[in-house]
Amino acid sequence: MIKKILNNFQVGVLAVSSFITSIVVLLIIIFLFKEGSGVFSKSLLEDGYVLVVNSRNTVNSIAPKDIKNIFDQKIISWKELGGADSAIQLFSIDDISEYYSEEQIGSDLEYMDTCINNYIVNHPSVLAYFPKKNIAKKFNGKEIKVGTMGLYEFVKGREWLPTARPVVQMGILPLILGTLMVSLGAILLALPFGLVTAIYMAEIAHPVWRRIMKPVIELLAGIPSVVFGFFGLIVIVPMVQKVCHIDVGETALAGSIVLGIMALPTIISIAEDAIRNVPNNMREASLALGATQWQTIRSVVIPYAKSGIWAGIILGVGRAVGETMAVLMVTGNASNMPTTFLQPVRTIPATIAAELGETSAGGLHYSALFALGCVLFLMTMVLNVYVQVALKKKSK
Amino acid sequence: MADTKRIKQSIYFWIFRAMSMMVVFILVAILYFIVSRGIGVINWDFLTKSPEEGMVKGGIFPAIVGTLVLIAGSLIFAFPVGVFSAIYLNEYMKKGKVKSFLQLMTNNLAGVPSVVFGLFGMALFVNKLKFGDSIIAGSLTLGLLVLPVIIRTTEEALKAVDDNYRLASYAMGASKLYTIKKVILPIALPDIITGLILSIGRVSGETAPILFTVAAYFLPKLPHSIFDQVMALPYHLYVLATSGTNIEKARPVAFGTALVLVMIVLFTNIIANVVRAYYNKKYKK
Amino acid sequence: MKKVALGFALLLSVAANAQNIKVKGSDTILPIAQEEASVFNKSGKGTVSVTGGGSGVGLASLVDNTTDIAASSRKIKMEEKIKLTNAGKKVKEVVIGNDALSVIVNPSNKVTKLTREQLEGIFTGKIKNWKEVGGADMNIVAYSRESSSGTFEFFKDHVMNKKNFGSSVLSMPATGAIVQSVAQTAGAIGYIGMAYDNPKVRQLAVSYDGKNYVEPTRENARSGKYPVVRPLYLYYSTTNEGKVKPFIDFILSKEGQKIVDKVGFIAI
Numbered sequence: 001m002i003k004k005i006l007n008n009f010q011v012g013v014l015a016v017s018s019f020i021t022s023i024v025v026l027l028i029i030i031f032l033f034k035e036g037s038g039v040f041s042k043s044l045l046e047d048g049y050v051l052v053v054n055s056r057n058t059v060n061s062i063a064p065k066d067i068k069n070i071f072d073q074k075i076i077s078w079k080e081l082g083g084a085d086s087a088i089q090l091f092s093i094d095d096i097s098e099y100y101s102e103e104q105i106g107s108d109l110e111y112m113d114t115c116i117n118n119y120i121v122n123h124p125s126v127l128a129y130f131p132k133k134n135i136a137k138k139f140n141g142k143e144i145k146v147g148t149m150g151l152y153e154f155v156k157g158r159e160w161l162p163t164a165r166p167v168v169q170m171g172i173l174p175l176i177l178g179t180l181m182v183s184l185g186a187i188l189l190a191l192p193f194g195l196v197t198a199i200y201m202a203e204i205a206h207p208v209w210r211r212i213m214k215p216v217i218e219l220l221a222g223i224p225s226v227v228f229g230f231f232g233l234i235v236i237v238p239m240v241q242k243v244c245h246i247d248v249g250e251t252a253l254a255g256s257i258v259l260g261i262m263a264l265p266t267i268i269s270i271a272e273d274a275i276r277n278v279p280n281n282m283r284e285a286s287l288a289l290g291a292t293q294w295q296t297i298r299s300v301v302i303p304y305a306k307s308g309i310w311a312g313i314i315l316g317v318g319r320a321v322g323e324t325m326a327v328l329m330v331t332g333n334a335s336n337m338p339t340t341f342l343q344p345v346r347t348i349p350a351t352i353a354a355e356l357g358e359t360s361a362g363g364l365h366y367s368a369l370f371a372l373g374c375v376l377f378l379m380t381m382v383l384n385v386y387v388q389v390a391l392k393k394k395s396k
Numbered sequence: 397m398a399d400t401k402r403i404k405q406s407i408y409f410w411i412f413r414a415m416s417m418m419v420v421f422i423l424v425a426i427l428y429f430i431v432s433r434g435i436g437v438i439n440w441d442f443l444t445k446s447p448e449e450g451m452v453k454g455g456i457f458p459a460i461v462g463t464l465v466l467i468a469g470s471l472i473f474a475f476p477v478g479v480f481s482a483i484y485l486n487e488y489m490k491k492g493k494v495k496s497f498l499q500l501m502t503n504n505l506a507g508v509p510s511v512v513f514g515l516f517g518m519a520l521f522v523n524k525l526k527f528g529d530s531i532i533a534g535s536l537t538l539g540l541l542v543l544p545v546i547i548r549t550t551e552e553a554l555k556a557v558d559d560n561y562r563l564a565s566y567a568m569g570a571s572k573l574y575t576i577k578k579v580i581l582p583i584a585l586p587d588i589i590t591g592l593i594l595s596i597g598r599v600s601g602e603t604a605p606i607l608f609t610v611a612a613y614f615l616p617k618l619p620h621s622i623f624d625q626v627m628a629l630p631y632h633l634y635v636l637a638t639s640g641t642n643i644e645k646a647r648p649v650a651f652g653t654a655l656v657l658v659m660i661v662l663f664t665n666i667i668a669n670v671v672r673a674y675y676n677k678k679y680k681k
Numbered sequence: 682m683k684k685v686a687l688g689f690a691l692l693l694s695v696a697a698n699a700q701n702i703k704v705k706g707s708d709t710i711l712p713i714a715q716e717e718a719s720v721f722n723k724s725g726k727g728t729v730s731v732t733g734g735g736s737g738v739g740l741a742s743l744v745d746n747t748t749d750i751a752a753s754s755r756k757i758k759m760e761e762k763i764k765l766t767n768a769g770k771k772v773k774e775v776v777i778g779n780d781a782l783s784v785i786v787n788p789s790n791k792v793t794k795l796t797r798e799q800l801e802g803i804f805t806g807k808i809k810n811w812k813e814v815g816g817a818d819m820n821i822v823a824y825s826r827e828s829s830s831g832t833f834e835f836f837k838d839h840v841m842n843k844k845n846f847g848s849s850v851l852s853m854p855a856t857g858a859i860v861q862s863v864a865q866t867a868g869a870i871g872y873i874g875m876a877y878d879n880p881k882v883r884q885l886a887v888s889y890d891g892k893n894y895v896e897p898t899r900e901n902a903r904s905g906k907y908p909v910v911r912p913l914y915l916y917y918s919t920t921n922e923g924k925v926k927p928f929i930d931f932i933l934s935k936e937g938q939k940i941v942d943k944v945g946f947i948a949i
Contacts (some may be wrong), residue, residue, distance in 0.1 A: 007573055014488065017480035021547065022501035024540050028508065031519040047760035072805070072844045092843075131759055163828045164845050174848070193419050200416040204409055213420055215669060220423045222594070222661040224601025225510075226630045227654050230637045231426055238865060247868050248822045250851060261422060268419075294405035315507070322509020324604040325634060328854060333827075336848035344851045349511040349604070354854045356515070356608055358735035358829030360761055361523055365829070373515040377508065384507035388500055528747040529732075613708065613733030614715050625732055639708060639855030642879065646857075 028377070036374045038367030039154065044167050045146040047363065051166060052128045052141035054120055059083040061145055067167040068159075070127060078125060091119060091128040117141065129166045154371065160335040160346070162355065162365045170368050174337045176375065178252070178345035181338050182327060183320035185256025186263055190316060194267030195309065201268070202275035203297050221265035229329035232258035237330055246342050250332030253341040258326050263316040270315060274308020275301060311387045318383040322376060324349035348376045427658065434655025437648045443656075446616040451636065452645040456653055461618055462626030463660075466606065467599050469535025469622070470542060475592055477539075478546030485547070486554040487576055506544035511604040513541050518608040532622040534610025541605055542595040549591025553584040586675030590668045597664040601657060603630040629657050702729045702928050706739020706752035707831055708855065709780060709874055710913050712944045714752055717932050720940060726927050736831040737761075743916060744768050749925050751916040754780065754831030771919045777932050778941040778948055781875040782836060782909040783897035785860070785882040787867050792816040794886040794894040797908075800840050803870060806847020811868060823850045824859045824871035832856065835911045836872050875902065876945025902947050913946065 044064045045051060051067070053059060059081050062070070069075040070088055079085045093116070096105065100115045117136035120128050128141065146167055157171015197217075201210050236257050241249030278301050286296040302309070332344025333354065352369050359365040441455055448454030481502075489495040517537030527533040557580050565575040581588075603611075611631035619626050636650035637643075704714050711733045718729040732748075739751035740761045745768075757774070765772055784800060786792060792815060795803075802808035804823055811819045825846055826833040833852075837843060853859045859871040864881035871882075875897060878884060886894035889908045901907035915932075917925045931937045938948035 007571070010573060011484075011488065014480045014484035017477050018482075018484035018489070018498055020477055020481060021505045021543060022498055024543070025501045025505050025508075027520065028512065028516045031516055031524075032512070035515075035519055048763050049759060068845060159848060161828065161845050163834065165843070169845075193415055196412050196415040197419045200412045204412055205416070213416070215665065216420060216423055219662060219665050220426075222597040222601070222665060223426075224603070224630050224657050224661070226601070226603045226634050226637075227430065227657055228426075230633060230650065230654055231429060233637060233861075235429065241866070247820045248851070248862075248866050250862065261426070264419060264423075292401050292405045294408050295401070318507050322511065324509070324511040325630075329634075329637065332851040333853070334849055334851045344849075346852075349509060352511050352515065353604055353607060354827045354852075355829045356518070358737035358827070360737050360741050360758070360764065363760060370515060370519070373512050377512050380507050380509055380512075381504060384504050385500070388503055392496075526745065528742075528745065529734075613711060614731055616719075617728075617730055635855075638853070638858040638861075642877075643857040643861050644879070644881070 032370055032374045032377055035367055036371035038362075039170070039364065039371045040148055040151065042148065042364040042367060043146055044149060044170075044364070046166050046168075048132050049129060049166055050132050050135065051144040051146060052120055052126075052130070053144055054124045054126055055140055055142045056124055057083060057142060059144070060142075061147075064146060064149070064167045064169065065159075067146065068161070068164055068169055071164075071166065084125070086125040089123055089126045091123070091126050091130075093130040093134065113137070158337055160351070162368055168364060170364075172348070172372060172375065174335050175346055175348050175351055175372065177338050178331075178335075179321060179347040179349070179376075179379075181341070181345060182252050182255040182259060182331060182347055183317055185252060185341055186259035186320045187313065187317050189256055189260035190263045190267055191313065194264050194312070194316070195271055197264075198268045198271035198275060198309075198312075199297060199302070202272045203293070203301060217265050217268055220261075221269070225262065225323055226325045226329075228258055228262050229326035232326060232330040244342055248332065248344065250330060250344050251342050252331060252338060252345040255327050255331040255345070255347070256341065258330055259320045259323055262323065262326065263320050266319050267312045267316040270312030271305070271309045274305040274312065277308065278304045307390050311391050314383050314387045314390075318380045318387075321383070322349060322380050324353050328353055348372050352376075430651065430654050430658050433648075434651040434653075434658075437652030438655060442649075442652055447614065447649075451614065452642055452649060456629070456632060456649070456656065458616055458618060459627040459629045459632040459653070460656065462610075462612075462628040463600050463630075465531055465619065465626055466534055466538055466610065466628060467596055469531055470538035470599050471592065471595065472539075473536060474539035474543045474546055474595070478543050479550050479588060481543075482547045482550035482554060483576060483581075486551050487572070487580070502544050502547050505540070506548070509604075510541060510602055513537055513605040514608050516540075517605055522609055528623065529608070529610055529612075529625050530623045531610055531619060531626055534606045534626075534628075535622075537605045537609045538599050538602060541602060542598055545595045545598060546591055549594070550584070550588050553587030553591070554580065556587065557583050586671055590672050593664050593668040593671065597661040600660045600664075601630055603634055606631060629653060629660075633657065702727060702750065702925055703748045704729060704731045704739075704750045704752055704915075704928075705734060705742050705748035706750075707736040707754040707913070708733045709754040709832060710752040710777075710915075712876060713778065713913070713932075713941055713946060716940050716944050717928075717937055720936075721928055721931050724931075726931070729928055735829065737829060740765075740916065743772065743918060744770070749917060749921055750928070753914045753916060754911065755834050756914065757916060765918075772916045773919055773922070775915045775917075775929055775933070776912040776949060777915055777929075778913050778938070778946045779902065779910050780913055780946050781897055781899075781902035781907055782832065782840075782872050782911065783875050783878065783884045784870065784872050784887060785863050785878075785884055786870050787863055788881065788883045789867055790816060790883070792885070793883075794888065796888045796891050797840060797842075798891070800887070801842060801844060804836075804841055804846055804850060805844050806849055819868045822866050822869045823847070824862055824869060825850045825852050826856065826859065826872075827852050827854055832872070832874065836909075839909060839911070840872075874946075875899070878945075899947060910947070 062081060066075060077087055105112050105115055113134050113136040116130055116134055117139055120126055120141040156173055158173050159169040159171050161169040201213055237249035237254050240254045282300055283296055286300045327347050328350035333346045333350055334344035335346045338345045352372055356369050444457050445455030446458055521527045521533035521536050561579050565579045606628055610625055611628050612625040615627050633653045636646045714731045718731050722728050736753040736755055739753055742748035743751045744764050799814050803821055809821055811817055811821055856873050856877050859873055860877055860879050860882055863869040863871045884897050886896045888894040895901050895907045897907050902910050941948045
């Protein structure tokens, strides 16, 4: 009896274990999306602050992008926002001492609130930016509402200024494009070499050579990405700068080269497995018909192994898309819209790794980085599921 | 006609040979680069002393200890869970939707980028469960990362066991659990161990997952409890390569650290291959 | 099972008993904190451990009690203050030294001085070529720190008049990487804490009024002539004052301030 319970208990432990990966995947999804969705519900205005105009100002709301341009002094008149034809006067709380004496503000800042209020009342074209707690009890200004961000603006926005004040700019399009560009470049570089090497190892090379090459490539697969990044920083970046005669070596190209080298082992080992799984009688039949070994490889072996080779390529892309440390160290991380490979780019994983440490947990920036994690997760998930479905079809 | 075919083939083969050699050359060149620059730095002091003078002098002992602690911590969790999971999947579950769903999820977990593990570890272990930046948070995050690796290698190992062993054991009246424990696992053990050793290499090199869950920039003391932070080799290399007040002076230390990391991977690979070769000879023939 | 529980309890008790002052935060302050800690530890008055991660990390850790002192290279933000208040904590702020930010270029660059307006133009992306500021005909490659670092924020507030950086500016994860890249790149410009100065790069004189250019030397920074100087802060919870006071007093002492100077920062 006891033995049976014990037995069932042990099998139960095994069964529970087998569900853990699924649970973890679900938990990852839940946590990423829960934290990430905060980006759409939190105000783009810095927490605890307000934007205020004079109560007679006809402007009621300003788009986040325009607010940034006002503070960058690219928009200078209310006219451009549909208001009166007068220059915008910016006021932030640090400026208060320029307008009011210490006595007026009070030694314990007790009259600060009134001073701010007075300033706003006296300046019809003011745009003031100060902490919410400094709103006076009898307040005569008009608060400008800054809304939240929608999914469309998040994905299509072209500016990534997550710490801009008073209003952040969180457009991830340059980051998405940067990620895709670096990964695509990596695969274009790695693909010919990876496939050729796989074919060579599986079909052409002497078994002794194969036995030497295989462990070298396996070893390469195990080398940490930070070591590749270090190598890229010291060797590839200066090399790219010299060879391409460009101003700066930290470019998408440098990232693609480093990632290409890192993707090689994945592509080679999966493609090689696929080629070696081609039944021998296919080869023999082709050779018996008088085809050369090359013709056999080209018209029999490769077509047969195609789906396996595809799997290798896609998994290589997946590895490149998610790669963090190596990219962070060599691509320069400028968040502009990428146009050429000879330009610095910023990828999603590098952004997360570089910025998460400095954010305050639960804030808008923190949520935005989790939302980036969601995007990254979805990108790799799609690739993964695609590969598995493709392989399954093949095995049937 | 036959001649042109031959010539064409040999041209193609030479191109293939040249490109493959280039790949091997690149790989060997990277290894040579790290080894040749790092080897001069490594000595007993480097391996057993704490960093000094803004990390340009002294050794990397705390980082080595930290990485060893993280390897142990993550595998204590991931190894049993991974092996149990593989046993259940391979020995108990029948082919069907549930099984293929579970395998799909395992493969998906394997494809999750390491930085996403970092985010997840931070959200769940550091913030939600309030472990803070700690060995336990980092180990669990790394453990989840290698879990699919262990499950896969164990599954492969179990599949490779000839069904006749199972049938013979049942025929003698042994229970399923008994058969697994006394017959199947011993045969599959070398391959399972190989998977375990390879995952050591993986755990030791990951940076992104530990960035926000455990890694400390400078912590000359060794950890006292599982709620302490530790330094770790990959993060230390990242720090040496990008920050610090004098990067030039820190270069030798960085090369030394990179070499130690590569050595860990190299040794685990060699040991794994030796184990595999030894047992293959002993049992499978 | 009992053994495991016992072991766990033991670990916990060790964690609780270690009367160890934890400092966490800004990577800029790390060299100071690290050196102060190692001298303080030798004095036998207590033990201090130092970890980096960034100003934000340090202040966040103050909220959930995972550090005793938060080191920050910027003033505490309103949202962080609100969070601390919500957690029922009052924090005290101590300035332990100053850091001068200097602008660096590649040594091959002929430009030796820039005005604040010119710097603003360069880092917002308006000025793209060195010849616009009196240099050779060469593209400008501007390097910045990551947008979340305290150094970045200070430079933006005080040099760029709070304007946003142009999107073509490269951002580096750490100051050391900026020094490295500027040394390698002919057209590069970047900004660093003075402690990171290195013979492989050249510092520029800066003018805020367009007439008087000031070299970023320690003397000029101390006397207040050099304009881009920022204070370095430590924050701690008032409930913890008894525990952290000895270490803070040590940093503010003559001996402690000597260390601040030695590491390359400016004592108060």
